[in-house]
Amino acid sequence: MSALDSQAGKVYRFEHGSRVPGPHEGVELTKDPAAVPDPALTPVPDDLRAAIEARMARYPDPTSASVPALHLAQERYGWCSPEAIEQVACVMRLTPAYLTSVASFYDMFKLTPATKHTVFVCTNITCGLLGGDSVYEHLCAAAQGHSDVSVREFECLGACDIAPMASVDGEYVGPLEPGDAERIVEDLEQDRPVLEAKQLRRRPSADPYIGSGTDGASPAGDTPGAAGEGTTDAQPGGAA
């Protein structure tokens, strides 16, 4: 079977019978959709149940807690496995299909088994133009052979001031150079804080007038952290 067949007038169908590609792995099209799980047959760890129920109580409509509940399940199991989704569905009294549809909409939910560490590399406009693609390739290469690190291209993470950047297990680091890739993987392997000198949380604001109060008296001269390298905990604020 090739695409030529469809050009000759025959309609190509995928193995599962549809004309469009779909989730072909693990889908049983003949099976009825799963119902809301039976609490008697679905063991849910008590702490997870309590955490989800506490979230549900925060909203006028408990369904609102589906995204936070999926976060909780993912934190616990590392990924949104079918079992994890079933447990959330059981507590929230929703169908697993509903929660799967929600989870598959959002980029941060992992629907396939995940590694211990995840690196999101921004390859969007600013990061991409400043070398994000190269950083991504180097990180992919560096993670080769490390089974507990996965690297993923991601859209804008909201830190274009440190472009090109990456979110390493949620820790924003940048500006990165291709040479930083090895170090990031090494830090993860050793369970060290990642690239401490380049962490966003240590970076002071770029605005040179922040220290001067509302009247803007004395500009602080050279912008601290402009070069973005080697900035430390020292915070330049409060000069007024």
Next chain:
Amino acid sequence: MSTPHFIFDRIDEPGLNTLAVYERRGGYESLRKALQFPADAVVEEISASGIRGRGGAGFRMGQKASFLPKNDAVRYLVCNADESEPGTFKDREILQKTPHMLIEGLVIACFGTNIHQAFIYIRGEYELQAQLLQAAVDEAYAAGYLGEDILGSGFSLELTVHRGAGAYICGEETGLLDSLEGRRGNPRLKPPFPAVQGLYQGPTLINNVETLSTVPHIIRIGGAEYAKLGTETSTGTKLISISGDVQRPGNYEIELGIPARDIVYGLAGGPKPGHEIKMWFPGGSSSPVLLPEDLDVAYDFDSLQKAGTMLGSGAIIVIDETHTALDVMRKVAKFYSHESCGKCVPCREGTNWTKKMLARFATGDATPMDIDILASIQQQIMGHCLCVLGDAMAMPLGSIIKKFRAELEEEILSAREHAANAPADDAVPVLAGLAGAYPGAL
């Protein structure tokens, strides 16, 4: 230069994210002051300030609040902290360094509009910021700035921090509401606008982080005083995120109406030595691009609109001559194609085909005529969807096509030449392209 600083006033002070430091600096004084007023007076003060929404649309906050129906319906306030527009990172700085300023502004806004339940929808990727914000909310609850009977005024407010999970479309107000209700973040048909029918079908006021964080300052100095800053129609100060090929990227607080040149060259240091600016996005990746000769435009809502673009979220992305227009277009198209929620056909298909056509520009499978087809796709997206995500791709791409057409034609021709001269194995045949689009189909 004496730019007044409100939000960024000594923002790097260590510990400003904690209640103790924030209070020592006079934090929550504006809330005490506001609680003395009748609720209507608070909204009047905000209206008098003329502040326009800082999230992108630039709608007047006071006017938005006045759209809430005057009845007893249960109403909500949602703070949009799903900052995902490429190039934008101003709210991140507020959430991380001075979350109490946001909470204070939010409580004042709720008091003014008689709202008793509020949510902050923060994007899932901001993990550190969400933690710090949650810690600040807990502190505010403990100190009596949130919860029942705030500061003995009889006014109560419940505030919940809600983390998203990575979807640009949830920054669109109705997509955000769907996501907050626990669904996929698909935008809704407007009208009814959220102020009439929003979260849980109740009247809902949606404001950006920066807008709400400005409210305590408006109450402190007075709306009329705040309105003296900036221009007549774009009052006050604005946080600008500047990134790309500049020497000092970062967030800056500016007075609206200053020339864009002062921001790009003055604050951000201009392009790197030896380089020159090729184009710049004045308001995030969704805004039509401008050329270096446009740098003298005044940076405010109306001047930029007159220049054929928009202020958007206040994110300037500078691109120098080392990048091709095609590179920029491909990055933009890839982003919107990935983030389209798929609800409306023109956006879902238009962004996807734009991405594929641009890939052909680079492989030598396109002819200069494809530029016209590409431009017509952009025309067909504009205004034909529930939300403006598709338009947000069509506008910048349309402007790049218009301004860099000669360069694109040259690029297409040279790619064709390259493909024709390459050995047969290197050429990408159409069928292989299909295989890439439909794995398993061949």
